[in-house]
Amino acid sequence: MTLLLRPAETADDLTRYVHGEAGSRSFEVAVNGARCAGCIAKIEAGVRGIAGVREARLNLSTGKLRVGWEGAAVAPQAVLRRVRDLGYGAQPFDAEATLDADAAQGRLLLRCLALAAFGTVFTVGLTDALWYGGDDMSAAVRATFYWLAAAIAIPVTLYAGQPFFRSAWSSLARRRTNMDVPISAALLLSLGLSLYQTLLRGQDIYFDAAVMLVLLLLVGRYLDFRLRNRARGAARHLLAMQSLLARRIKPDGDSETVSARDLVPGDRVILASGERAPVNGLLESQATEVDNSLVTGESAAVPVLPGAPLQAGAIITGPAAVLRVTARVEDSLVADLARLLEAGQQTRSRYVKLADRVARAYVPLVTVLALSVLAGWLVVGAPLATAATHAIAVLIITCPCALGLAVPAVQVVATGRLFRDGVFVKSGDALERLAEIDLAVFDKTGTLTTDVPVLANAVPPAVLEDAARLARASRHPLARAVAVAAGAGPVAQDARETPGEGIEGLLEGEVCRLGNAAWCGAPRDGSARLWFRRGDHTPVGFEFQETIRPEARKLIAALSMRHIAVEMLTGDRGGPAARVAREAGIANWCAGVGPREKAAHLEQLRAQGRRVLMVGDGINDAAAMALAHVSIAPGSATDISQLASDMVIRGDTLMPVVEALDVSRRARRLVLQNFALAALYNVTAIPLAASGLVTPLIAAATMAGSSLLVTLNALRLSWRRAA
Amino acid sequence: MTGIALVIASALLVGLGALVVLFWALSSGQYDDLDGDAERILIDDDS
Structure with a gap:
């Protein structure tokens, strides 16, 4: 998947995305975040509400919204704005x-x-009739049956075998071999041989085997395709994350809309509340607040003072801001991370799948075997036709039909089971990689901890109870934390909340306030994030800390039991990091680690030969996650780390990590068992085929039998619960 | 024998007919958005 920034695009430029002639135009939008029927209905109805729009249809599988209209009445910008609104x-x-x-x-x-x-x-029906009733048929009827089978099998195999022929051809053109080379050879040779035998009125007709082979292999191929396709769907979501347009302030004071790509250091950009900074810069206007979750993974709003730096990807949550650009788009943080991410994904694509490793040994072996059978029969004096028939029988018998199903069948069952258990697996080989890990690296904030704050300092019980009476009236996270600390109790009369400031209410006739420092007239320093003032008393400060996930300790213990070492890397300060590490039971941890150092650390571990599982949620983890052997993101993670990860956990718990590990290990065992079953079948069938004892009926039956065996073995994964 | 020929011919016709219908469904995009179609049934059009 490519994560390159989109090409330059000014406001007027959008017309190039519009297709069709005047009178009937359409425009396609990549929508991010739509997941359910409600989203479809909301988006389609919203866009249809724009005057002039005739058609709006959202494809949930691809995230593509198609908007059609007549004439030139609809501006593409209006559609984008409506969906964003x-x-x-x-x-x-x-x-x-x-x-x-x-x-x-x-x-x-x-x-x-x-x-x-x-x-x-049809082919099996016709040929089976021949095997069982052929002797009672007249020669003319038999010939008709053969020709009918040929007329169906040959075009069907040639058409339906395309995926294999193409892949084999492109592989041969690059002077390599893959599993599709012997498959294609077996298919073409068996068709040729059967046609030849039909012309001669012979008995060795492999039409049914050829068609059945194509069918079984296609099942495996289609399952594999579905798995990979789901993974690619995630890639598009990054598109919607990068801000493309910016409002630049011209020297005369007016503003103009330009592509973020055209911004140069020194430019000034206006950012409205809710907009995302397209590039790195310095805040020039009044103080505001930003949500840096895209950059640091910490979702709390951070105050930014005039002159302070702002990183690309930060979302303005306070008043509108003016930004002085300090770096071009391609030098800004988000683009940087995207590049790192891409580099990581390239390293990962060098991973050789288990099935490919088997294929590398298998292809030459089978070719040599078939050739030696041909040579052997010629040496003992058999005619060329007989020798070729036996050699082809060997090729057909060894055709990796069960091998083609061995891996996808297990992976589909495994991902299906993990999906039910709350883990979304993005690619089949992620399971293979997860089964190999020996070290798990965790991020702290948002991964081992949750965003839910808890009260950290000791507050006099009477003050806490008073504050809680106000706090119970609010749904603000900090107020909830105070209410939780105080327990159940009464609510203050006439409690009124001013969003972004605090709550005011009467307690025994005294005006009380709970909120930020300015709201309570408290000094704006120290680590207190919430203040409470009763009447004219001195305000009391409340400090908070993040909550460790309740299952963290159990999770780390479970991983150690499976002989997986655990490390924690965090961008946070040493104090909170030490507390979390101690409570979770992690001995090895590193604090104050930035995104690049995280990636470098992963690189170093890889160089040492460690196979690392990275679990993280912030954009600062994304590069490290892409570099890890395999990575998992909690469902609360930022889009970019969900994109970078191999698996995403649904639901608010980390325990599925262990479940995924167990399932992946068992899946690996089953795949190996399947390979063994397929090999066993080949070992017994090859001598029979080489000595000319295998009839086409036996070939077809054993092929179907071994595929069935492999599939049933794969199903065991969903039957038996993990210990 | 004519019976067999008829049975085979009609079975082929039925099979080919099913294939043609499936190919038509594929090319008219009915398999393009399986997730979306599964959700769409829940949309209440009357409101």
């Missing part, structure tokens, strides 16, 4: 070649699968 990310969609190619490939595979199923039913 509804609370979803939206970017003009550059009809990406890869995505369309994916859809086309899925359709081709389904079409091939249907055709192969059709062909199998």
Whole structure:
């Protein structure tokens, strides 16, 4: 997946995303965040509400919203703004070649699968009639049956076998071999041999075997495709995260909309509340607050004073701000991380899947075997036709049909089971990689801890109870923390909340206030984030700390029991880090680690030969996660780290990490068992085929049998619960 | 024998018919958004 920034795009430029002639135009938008029927209804109704829009349809699988209208009445910007106003990310969609190619490939595979199923039913029906009743038929009827089987099997195999032929051809063109080379050879040779035998009125007809082979292999291929396709879907979501347009202040004081790419250091940019900083810069206007969750993973709003630096990706949550640009888009933090992420993903794509490792040994072996059988029969004086028949029988028998199913069948069952247990696995080989890990690295904030604050300092009980009477009236996280600390109790009369400031209410006739420092007239220093003042008394400060996930300790213990070492890396200060590490039971930890150092640390571990699982949630973890052997993100993670990770946990607990590890290890065991089963089948069948004892009926039956065995073995993964 | 020929011919016709319908469904985009279609049934159009 590519994470490159989009090309330059000014406000007027959007017209290039608009397709179609005047009178009937359409425009495609990548929508981020839509997940359910409610989202579909909301977005489609919202966009249809724009005057002139005739059609709006959201594809939930690809995240693509197609908007059609007549004439030139609708501005693409209006569509984007409407979707963003509804609370979803939206970017003009550059009809990406890869995505369309994916859809086309899925359709081709389904079409091939249907055709192969059709062909199998008829060819097997016709040939079985011949095996069992052939002797009672007249020669003319037998010939008709053979030719009918040929007429169905040959076109079906040639069409439905396309995915294998193409892959084999492109692999041969690069002077390599893959599993599809022997598959294609077996298919083509068995068709040729059967046709030859049909012409000669012979007995060795492999039409049914060829069609069945295509069908079974296509099942494996389609399962694999579905798995990979789901993973790619996540890639698009990054598109909607990068701000593209910026409002630049011209020297005369007016503002103009420009592409973020055109910003140069020294430019001044206006950011409205809710907008994301497109580039790094310094705050020039009044103090404001930003949500840095995209950058640091910490979601609390951070105050920014005039002159302070602001990083790309920070969202303004306070009053509108003016930013003086200090770095171009390509030098800004988000682009930097995207580059790191891409580099990590490239390293990972060098991982050789188990099935490919087997294929590398398998292909030469089978080729040599078939050739030596051919040579052997020629040496003992058999005619060329007989020798070729036996050699082809060996090729057909050894065709990695069960091997083709061995891995995808297990992975589909495993991902299905993990999905039910709350883990979304993005790719099949992620399971293979997870089974190999020996070290788990955790991020702290948002991963081992939650965003829910708890009261940290000792406050006199009477003050706490008074504060709680106000706090119970509010849903603000800090107020909730005070209410939780005080327990259940009465609520103050006439408690009124001023958003962003605090709560005011009467307690026994005295005006009391709970809120920020200014709200309570308290000094704005120290670590207190919430203040309480009763009447004219001195304000009392409340300090908070983050909560450790209740299951953290259990999780670390469970991992140690499975002989996995655990480390914690955090960007936070040493004090809180030490507390979390102690409470979770982690001996090795490192505080004050920035995104780049995290990535460097992972790189170093990789160089030492460690296979690392990285669990993190912030954008600061994304690069490290992409570099890790395998990575898992909690569902609360930022989009970019969910994108970088191999698995995403749904729900608010980390325990599925252990579950995923167990399932992946068992999946690996089952895959190896499946390989053994397939090998066993080959070892017994090859001598029979080489000596010319295998009839086409036996070949077809054993092929179906071994595939069934492998599939049933894979299903065991969902039957037995993990210990 | 004519019976067999008829049975085979009609079975082929039925099978081909099913294939044609499936190919049509595929090319008209009915398999393009399985997730979306599963959710869409929950949308209350009357409101």
